[in-house]
Amino acid sequence: xxxxxxxxxxxxxxxxxxxxxxxxxxxxxxxxxxxxxxxxxxxxxxxxxxxxxxxxxxxxxxxxxxxxxxxxxxxxxxxxxxxxxxxxxxxxxxxxxxxxxxxxxxxxxxxxxxxxxxxxxxxxxxxxxxxxxxxxxxxxxxxxxxxxxxxxxxxxxxxxxxxxxxxxxxxxxxxxxxxxxxxxxxxxxxxxxxxxxxxxxxxxxxxxxxxxxxxxxxxxxxxxxxxxxxxxxxxxxxxxxxxxxxxxxxxxxxxxxxxxxxxxxxxxxxxxxxxxxxxxxxxxxxxxxxxxxxxxxxxxxxxxxxxxxxxxxxxxxxxxxxxxxxxxxxxxxxxxxxxx
Amino acid sequence: xxxxxxxxxxxxxxxxxxxxxxxxxxxxxxxxxxxxxxxxxxxxxxxxxxxxxxxxxxxxxxxxxxxxxxxxxxxxxxxxxxxxxxxxxxxxxxxxxxxxxxxxxxxxxxxxxxxxxxxxxxxxxxxxxxxxxxxxxxxxxxxxxxxxxxxxxxxxxxxxxxxxxxxxxxxxxxxxxxxxxxxxxxxxxxxxxxxxxxxxxxxxxxxxxxxxxxxxxxxxxxxxxxxxxxxxxxxxxxxxxxxxxxxxxxxxxxxxxxxxxxxxxxxxxxxxxxxxxxxxxxxxxxxxxxxxxxxxxxxxxxxxxxxxxxxxxxxxxxxxxxxxxxxxxxxxxxxxxxxxxxxxxxxxxxxxxxxxxxxxxxxxxxxxxxxxxxxxxxxxxxxxxxxxxxxxxxxxxxxxxxxxxxxxxxxxxxxxxxxxxxxxxxxxxxxxxxxxxxxxxxxxxxxxxxxxxxxxxxxxxxxx
Amino acid sequence: xxxxxxxxxxxxxxxxxxxxxxxxxxxxxxxxxxxxxxxxxxxxxxxxxxxxxxxxxxxxxxxxxxxxxxxxxxxxxxxxxxxxxxxxxxxxxxxxxxxxxxxxxxxxxxxxxxxxxxxxxxxxxxxxxxxxxxxxxxxxxxxxxxxxxxxxxxxxxxxxxxxxxx
Numbered sequence: 001x002x003x004x005x006x007x008x009x010x011x012x013x014x015x016x017x018x019x020x021x022x023x024x025x026x027x028x029x030x031x032x033x034x035x036x037x038x039x040x041x042x043x044x045x046x047x048x049x050x051x052x053x054x055x056x057x058x059x060x061x062x063x064x065x066x067x068x069x070x071x072x073x074x075x076x077x078x079x080x081x082x083x084x085x086x087x088x089x090x091x092x093x094x095x096x097x098x099x100x101x102x103x104x105x106x107x108x109x110x111x112x113x114x115x116x117x118x119x120x121x122x123x124x125x126x127x128x129x130x131x132x133x134x135x136x137x138x139x140x141x142x143x144x145x146x147x148x149x150x151x152x153x154x155x156x157x158x159x160x161x162x163x164x165x166x167x168x169x170x171x172x173x174x175x176x177x178x179x180x181x182x183x184x185x186x187x188x189x190x191x192x193x194x195x196x197x198x199x200x201x202x203x204x205x206x207x208x209x210x211x212x213x214x215x216x217x218x219x220x221x222x223x224x225x226x227x228x229x230x231x232x233x234x235x236x237x238x239x240x241x242x243x244x245x246x247x248x249x250x251x252x253x254x255x256x257x258x259x260x261x262x263x264x265x266x267x268x269x270x271x272x273x274x275x276x277x278x279x280x281x282x283x284x285x286x287x288x289x290x291x292x293x294x295x296x297x298x299x300x301x302x303x304x305x306x307x308x309x310x311x312x313x314x315x316x317x318x319x320x321x322x323x324x325x326x327x328x329x330x331x332x333x334x335x336x337x338x339x340x
Numbered sequence: 341x342x343x344x345x346x347x348x349x350x351x352x353x354x355x356x357x358x359x360x361x362x363x364x365x366x367x368x369x370x371x372x373x374x375x376x377x378x379x380x381x382x383x384x385x386x387x388x389x390x391x392x393x394x395x396x397x398x399x400x401x402x403x404x405x406x407x408x409x410x411x412x413x414x415x416x417x418x419x420x421x422x423x424x425x426x427x428x429x430x431x432x433x434x435x436x437x438x439x440x441x442x443x444x445x446x447x448x449x450x451x452x453x454x455x456x457x458x459x460x461x462x463x464x465x466x467x468x469x470x471x472x473x474x475x476x477x478x479x480x481x482x483x484x485x486x487x488x489x490x491x492x493x494x495x496x497x498x499x500x501x502x503x504x505x506x507x508x509x510x511x512x513x514x515x516x517x518x519x520x521x522x523x524x525x526x527x528x529x530x531x532x533x534x535x536x537x538x539x540x541x542x543x544x545x546x547x548x549x550x551x552x553x554x555x556x557x558x559x560x561x562x563x564x565x566x567x568x569x570x571x572x573x574x575x576x577x578x579x580x581x582x583x584x585x586x587x588x589x590x591x592x593x594x595x596x597x598x599x600x601x602x603x604x605x606x607x608x609x610x611x612x613x614x615x616x617x618x619x620x621x622x623x624x625x626x627x628x629x630x631x632x633x634x635x636x637x638x639x640x641x642x643x644x645x646x647x648x649x650x651x652x653x654x655x656x657x658x659x660x661x662x663x664x665x666x667x668x669x670x671x672x673x674x675x676x677x678x679x680x681x682x683x684x685x686x687x688x689x690x691x692x693x694x695x696x697x698x699x700x701x702x703x704x705x706x707x708x709x710x711x712x713x714x715x716x717x718x719x720x721x722x723x724x725x726x727x728x729x730x731x732x733x734x735x736x737x738x739x740x741x742x743x744x745x746x747x748x749x750x751x752x753x754x755x756x757x758x759x760x761x762x763x764x765x766x767x768x769x770x771x772x773x774x775x776x777x778x779x780x781x782x783x784x785x786x787x788x789x790x791x792x793x794x795x796x797x798x799x800x801x802x803x804x
Numbered sequence: 805x806x807x808x809x810x811x812x813x814x815x816x817x818x819x820x821x822x823x824x825x826x827x828x829x830x831x832x833x834x835x836x837x838x839x840x841x842x843x844x845x846x847x848x849x850x851x852x853x854x855x856x857x858x859x860x861x862x863x864x865x866x867x868x869x870x871x872x873x874x875x876x877x878x879x880x881x882x883x884x885x886x887x888x889x890x891x892x893x894x895x896x897x898x899x900x901x902x903x904x905x906x907x908x909x910x911x912x913x914x915x916x917x918x919x920x921x922x923x924x925x926x927x928x929x930x931x932x933x934x935x936x937x938x939x940x941x942x943x944x945x946x947x948x949x950x951x952x953x954x955x956x957x958x959x960x961x962x963x964x965x966x967x968x969x970x
Contacts, residue, residue, distance in 0.1 A: 004804050006797070008760050009746045010790055012710035012769070013738055018701045044399060045591050045621035046903025046940045051397045058390035065395040066385040073615035075597050083592025084618070085626050085732060086698075127388045168779075175539035175704070175718070176778040185710060185769075185786040187793035191802075207968065209792035211785045219394035219899050223945055227902065228734070230942030231622070235739055240562040241660060247430025247511050247726055248480050252655035254848035254937065259567055262933040262943040269967045271792050277783045282391045285783075289623075293738045297746030301760065304750055306804075313560040314743060374880055376888040382897065396896055403904025404892040404911060406839020406879030413838035493824075567939050569843050569851055569905035619841075619905030620939050651844040798968050 002193050005306025009297030010187045013290035014180035016088040016165045024093040025079035025162035026100040028057055030108065032150050034128060034143035035067045036101075041081030042093045043073040047288055048220040049089045055216050056094045056281045060101035062125030063142060079160065087286035088165075090216060091182065094281035095163035103159025111149040111157075112140055165279075182277050184285050186210040188229065190298040191266075194306040199322025201237055203266045203299055210270070213277040213285035222270045225291045229268055230260045232295020237315050238264070373407055399617055410619050411573035411589050412648050419575070420449055422637050422647040423495035424630065425485040425502050426656060427477040430513075431526070431726040432506035434475060434484065441501040442487055447494030450640040451502075452486040452633055458605040462628060464595075466534065468527060469692035469729070471603060471632055477506065478526055478691035479728050481656030486630075488637040488645050515688035515723040516665060526691070526724040534689065535697040535722040537704040539776050547680025547715030551671025555752050559668065559744040563688070564661035566733055570619020571649035572658060576634030578642070583610045584635045591621040596628050603632045623732035624658055627694065659731025662699055662722075663688040664740040666707070668748045671715075676758040678767050680715035683707045687722045687730075687737065694731035696722040703737025708776045709745035710786045711767040716776050761794050808868045812837060813881030819868075827871045828852045828863035831878060839879035839908045843937070850936030853909035854878050860916035862935075879908035882915065891915060891953040900949035902940035909936045914950045918957055926951070926962065 016022050027039040038057045044050045054068040061067075072078060081093055109120035112130040116123070116138055124133050131139035150156045170177035191205040208225050215221045238258040242250040251257045276283035300311045309324035379401075384393040402408040439451040454460045454474025461467040473482040485502050489495035510524040517523055518532040526532055548554060574588040584604075590596040593613040601608045618625055630647040637645040649658070664687055671680040685703055689696040704720040753763040768786040775781055794800070808825075809818040812835060819834035826845075831837040831854070843851035845864050852863040855877040882889035891911050894900070901907040910933065917924065917932040929950050930943075938946060951962050 006799065006802050007750070008764070008790070008794065008799070009742060010710055010764055010768070010786065011738065011742045011746075012706065012786065013735070014702065014705070018698060018705070041594050043591050043593060043615040043618055043621075045618035045625065048397050048400075048899065048902065050399060051395055055390040055393065055395055058388070062388060063390070064386050064388050065390045065393060066381050073593055074612070075593050075614075076612045080594045081592075083595060083626065084621055085592055085623065086736070170777060173538065173540070175537065175776070176541070178779040179701070179705060179777055180779075182783070183775075183781060185784065185789050187786075187789040189793050189797040189799060191797070205797075205968070207793045207796040209789040209796065211783075211789055213783065214391065216391050217393065217395055220397075223899050223902055223941055226942035226944035227940045228942070231734060231939070232739065235561075235564055235661075236743075239564045241565055241655065241728065243513065243727060246480075247513060248428070249656050249728065252652045253846065254567070254651060254844050255846065257565065257567070257655065259937065259939070260942075261935075261937065262930040262947065265930075265943050267965060268942070268944055269796050271796055273785050273789045273792055275783055275785050275788075284391075289734045289736070289738070292734045293742045294746065296739060296743045300743065300747050301750045304747075304754075310557075310747065310751060312557060312747070314562050374883055374885060376883055377885050379888055394899075397899060400899055400901050400904065401892075401896045403901040403907040404895045405883060406908040408904050409838070410841070410905065412842060413832075415833075415836075493822075567937075569849060569903065569937065569939055570841070571843070618903065620903040622939065648842075651846070651848075796968055 001196055003196055003306040004191065004193055005302040006189065006191050007298045007301025007305055008187060008189045009294030009301065011290060011294040012183050012185050013293055014183050015091045015286045016086050016180055018179045019167045019169050021164050022082040022088060022092060023162050023164035024081045024096040026093065026096040027079055027158065027160040028097065028100040028104045030061065030104050030146050030157035032147045034063060034141065034146045036061060038068055038070045038097060039078045040070065040072050040093055040097065041078040042089050043084050045084045047224060048217065049084065052090055052216045052220060053093060053097055056097050057101045059282055060098050061105055063128050087288040087290065090284050090286050091280050092163055092165055094284060096161055098281040099161030099163060100159045103161055104157045107149055107155050107157040108145045111153050111155060112145045115140060182279055182285055184211045184290050186290050186294060188294045188298045190302040192299060192302040192306055194303055194321065196307050196325050199318040199325060201303055201316060201321060203233055205266050207269045209273050210287060210291065211273040211275045212287035213275050213280045214283035215272045216284050218272060221272055221287050224287045225270045226268055228291020229295050230265060231292040233264060234259045235314060236296035236299040240315050375405060408617050410570050410616060411575060411587050414575060414587060416577065416644040419644040419646055420488050420490055420641060421492040421495050422486050422488040422634055422645050423492065423499055424483040424653065425499045427473065427480055427482045427484050429477055429506055430480045431509040431511050432477045433509060434473060434477060435505040435507055437485060438503040439485055441503065442498040445494065445498040445501055447490035448487055448498045450488045450637050452636055457603060457632060457636065459603045462599050462603055463693050464627065464695055465697040466693040479726055481728050483657060486633050486637060488641055511726045513725055513727060515686050515725055518723045518725050519721065526726060532724040533721050534693055534724060535700050537701050537720045539704055539716060539718040541776055541778065542715035544680045544682050544715045544717040548671040551679040552674040553672045554669065555672065555748065556669045557748055557751060559666045559747060561664045561740045561743060563663045565655050566622040566624030568620030568622060568624055571651060571654045572625060572629050573648040574631045574634050575644055575646045576631065576638040577644040578635065578638040583612065585612045586631050586635060587614050587616065588631055589618050589625050590615050590628065591618055591625040599628045600631050604635060622734045626732045656728060659694050660728050661733040662696065662730040662737060666741060666744040668744055670748060670752065672752055672756065676756050676763045676766050678711055678713050681708055681713050683718040685720035687720065688725055689722045690725055690727045690729035692729040694729050696730060699737040703741050705776055706738050707741040707745060710769050712769060712773050761790065761799060764790055806869060808872055810871055810874065810876050812876045813878060821868050823869060825868045826864050827866040827868050830868035831863060837878045837880055841905055841908060843905065850909045850913065851906055853912040853936060855912055855916055858919060860913050879911060890956045894953035894956060895949040898945050898948045898952060900941065900945045906936055906938040910946055914953060918954050923960065924954055
């Protein structure tokens with residue numbers, strides 16, 4: 001018989017390395033026409049980080065995402081970066097880029113200020129213009145200012161900066177300290193169907209509400225969450241490297257190592273929890289890893305709700321679930337009160 | 341005979357050399373790249389302010405057109421292919437390695453063994469891993485030798501001719517067994533435990549004494565592979581100035597460059613790493629693998645050398661997710677408030693440390709869950725075993741401990757007759773809560789996420 | 805070595821290859837169509853999917869010689885200098901691809917599905933894509949991209965799935 005169940009999994013997750021320095025540096029070069037080139041040493045490993053980083057640079061310069069070209073991942077040409085690890089790119093590299101863009105922007109402000117007859121600190125960069133705060137009618141196109149900076153003032157608007165998240169070392173005895181600058185929070189809920197005759201578990205629906213601070217690009221955040229859930233489903237139900245008694249892996253191929261396919265994916269609703277982290281670039285934190293964290297917990301709790309068995313060892317394969325159901329049934333029979 | 345030529349200690353006929361040239365299948369004239377001349381840029385990319393826009397990805401367009409150049413899509417003139425010989429034995433002393441027969445195989449241009457690597461060790465926290473094992477094999481996927489040949493198939497064929505004499509050593513597969521004093525010491529250390537972490541907050545014994553209920557449960561998780569769709573790949577090209585250019589699927593190039601500099605004993609400014617778009621990382625491509633090997637093979641042969649992992653290499657030799665043993669003991673008040681928690685984590689590190697220390701640290705800190713717990717004691721250990729080494733993988737121990745603390749939570753909720761959502765809301769962090777390490781937390785939205793996800797789910801109305 | 809002639813994306817191509825050469829290897833290494841990817845080499849992952857006479861095939865499982873004289877369509881053959889192919893556009897628009905390594909295979913499978921000229925359901929799409937592995941996306945946005953492309957190409961509409969509650 002098919003039995004349905006619901007389960008919830010909740011988690012917290014830090015951004016960046018544990019205590020250790022994990023800096024990023026960046027360079028933003030504003031071109032003569034107000035477009036810009038961003039140099040970053042991080043590596044695009046699929047998550048869309050280069051687009052997100054372009055958005056951060058664009059926001060700081062008041063231009064559009066398409067105005068930024070990103071050059072990445074070449075040790076000869078791009079500045080130091082700790083890399084695509086520890087969900088740190090948006091937060092740490094993003095902060096470095098925001099600072100670098102601000103430095104380039106400062107040159108634009110200093111060039112524009114006399115032209116607009118104000119002080120540099122009265123200016124802002126909005127919608128491809130350098131304009132006076134609270135008096136946006138007085139403005140210059142960013143292209144004009146950039147051209148002026150480079151060819152008249154001889155000050156190419158280039159900014160470089162670095163960022164390292166502040167931490168406090170942990171006490172070796174008690175572990176007390178501030179190992180991370182910030183954390184994100186998330187909850188996922190799963191609805192499953194368990195066949196109590198075969199032990200097979202089908203995840204049919206998942207809702208996921210993730211905090212990532214400001215979602216710099218909500219479409220890419222959704223992509224991370226959906227992908228994390230698929231990895232979580234594999235972890236919960238399918239994937240396991242198996243070894244023989246000599247220590248040789250029995251399933252070193254994708255035929256026998258089972259990972260989720262399109263048929264294993266449930267309907268997913270993703271919500272982004274509104275939040276703003278003042279230490280992140282435009283309030284952003286990160287989203288990469290946490291998406292895969294609470295899925296297995298939610299699914300196993302849903303299995304518990306459906307058939308009353310607690311899976312204590314992953315993955316919850318059909319064999320394991322069926323064995324647990326049988327054990328439970330045997331125990332239930334044993335504790336029936338004896339007839340008087 | 342007159343047409344016999346002596347090449348690297350083997351006798352070749354002009355005929356066979358011609359054949360090698362035949363087999364040196366360089367790409368033909370490159371195909372034209374077809375792309376629409378006029379493509380609209382999506383509105384979201386053109387808008388200001390840029391933050392919050394659903395901006396499309398320029399690299400995404402290249403992926404869809406099939407024009408992204410991953411490492412394996414790059415061909416350089418004269419490029420040859422390297423393959424790695426895997427030990428195929430989990431734990432053994434290497435008595436001898438003989439590559440002479442392999443070197444005589446058709447198309448083979450060079451071989452490399454561990455003792456030829458200037459500093460044959462690496463690792464992010466402990467440098468305990470050889471690039472190619474030269475003394476002891478500690479898991480079956482350890483590389484023991486490399487061959488560079490004109491074609492991949494020739495390199496694979498030559499691997500079969502490498503003769504290695506092993507002396508088997510005792511295997512230790514179970515991390516709990518490995519922790520015992522009398523267990524065989526895989527790295528000749530005093531213990532197989534190579535990292536430990538502790539968190540102590542409040543008074544856990546008093547907390548248990550004050551609790552109405554005590555719950556205990558042990559959870560375990562399995563070893564998981566990252567399965568990036570693109571296997572690890574690198575191309576090394578040594579040049580006349582003693583610089584090496586490495587195209588690599590590495591996810592962290594700056595630190596990777598430092599590792600390569602260390603293993604090759606060469607100045608950092610002579611190493612250039614170019615990482616194109618990595619075809620999936622998930623933590624698995626955060627360490628050097630074949631980069632120093634292709635660099636040295638390129639130095640030996642004067643040619644660009646490419647090495648792409650087979651899917652089997654990917655499984656048996658790259659890092660994986662740590663299996664954990666997690667013992668949880670939690671004291672609860674009858675109202676459902678967590679009074680105290682004691683956790684013991686054993687993290688099966690496999691053959692080498694890799695990112696285990698980091699994983700252990702994060703797991704240790706996160707193991708209490710996003711809940712206010714005044715009295716907490718966590719002990720965590722990372723242990724060597726003679727299995728595939730574990731390393732960084734999406735979540736660094738968090739998916740493991742989350743599975744444990746959230747399963748444990750529902751167990752307790754069921755026992756106390758409290759609704760799962762309710763018991764979480766009762767214990768969840770608030771703004772300003774102190775974390776297990778005593779850090780004051782800001783921008784905390786655990787409860788918001790609980791409410792949002794359950795509302796979307798229709799948690800309260802949901803019926804079986 | 806044997807000479808193999810293929811019609812790749814409408815152009816006749818010949819190469820001399822060892823008999824054990826797979827269609828994938830010939831396309832990638834001899835003809836330089838590197839859009840199709842090698843992910844597993846044994847037909848598990850689908851990253852090498854191309855169309856052979858209109859049918860989706862794992863190019864790593866087919867010998868080049870078996871494809872002699874056949875029409876091969878690879879990812880490079882979809883868009884032209886004039887027109888961006890609707891499947892590729894749909895995938896870009898919804899950010900269906902992350903690392904992108906599975907992308908060419910996914911798109912060719914999608915092309916084969918839509919070319920069948922039959923009414924398609926969400927389940928059909930999931931079934932069709934089940935031989936193409938992706939580790940990044942959870943398939944969700946890929947399926948969204950397939951639906952958008954299907955609707956764009958055929959003019960048909962798939963019923964919307966309403967999000968729950970909220």
